[in-house]
Amino acid sequence: MRGSSQSAALLSSPHLLHIKMNAESLDGRLLFAIPKKGRLHEKCLELLAGADIQFRRHARLDVCLVKNHPIALVFLPASDIPSFVGKGNVDLGITGHDVILEAQMQDHVTEELRLNFGKCALQVQVPEAGPIKSVEQLAGKRVVTSFEVLSGDYFGKLDAQLNLTGDTKTKIEYVGGSVEAACSLGLADGIVDLVESGDTMRAAGLHAIATVLQTEAVLIKSSKPKDPAHEPLIRRITSRIAGVVAAGHYVICQYNVKRDKLSAATAVTPGRRAATVSPLEDEQWVAVSSMVEKSKSADVMDQLVAIGAEDVLIFNLDNCRV
Incomplete structure (x- = not known):
């Protein structure tokens, strides 16, 4: 089996x-x-x-x-x-x-x-105070990294463009950890490593001169x-995880707005498909509910208030299906 x-x-x-x-x-x-x-x-x-x-x-x-x-x-x-x-x-x-x-x-x-x-970037880093300011200047020298394959591909293409062959090609050396220390220890002229905030690299006196990959x-x-029998379960788990990811990306924005301002307001909050619009007891007003990107929610609220919306509320999502 x-x-x-x-x-x-x-x-x-x-x-x-x-x-x-x-x-x-x-x-x-x-x-x-x-x-x-x-x-x-x-x-x-x-x-x-x-x-x-x-x-x-x-x-x-x-x-x-x-x-x-x-x-x-x-x-x-x-x-x-x-x-x-x-x-x-x-x-x-x-x-x-x-x-x-x-x-x-x-x-x-x-x-x-x-x-x-x-999310982070695989970057080429060199000493900030050093003479190397570009990857072209680093080509042909020593590069230390934990990413031999990606670094080898990147500098292999660069070496070919610069007609570097044999002993003049970039030397890629593997180090399993603490890659950022390689330059200060005299092991390398530059490194290739993952960078998230950049704080570690700055503390080591390094700065980026190129990005190999966003990841x-x-x-x-x-x-x-x-085992094809697992496909339905794989689809279900993928759908659930996609819902969690979307829930972290979006929030629900609810507000009340006058009917004559509805078009301008829904232009700000169009939703993924369309905004949900519900009548209120006051016929001149409607309630609107829409998904908006979490990272833009503060700007959206400001724009809605400027249009004339009232009771603007933001709700976080725990999970969803979109």
């Missing part, structure tokens, strides 16, 4: 050697890989809670059973999740878009959904799923 072989593959993984769960308990369950630590872990747990995926993870165990769905959660390093999903060892996974490309698994997994968190967390599944 596919479930048995899939369970055996997971239990033989070096990351899961301490699992004490029966392989039979995983049979027939959809396997969903979640980052076990790092920048994506806590956000993933919030996402699962919002999608009503209920579980209790016992200490030191990397697999746990979901209580209200035939799902088992598998906690793995984010860097391993694309390979596990692409090879069919697990059915779904959450990881970074950058991790998929670095693992060279983009042809083996399908990005079902962008998750609107874990964020994504929900992925295998491009060639081994």
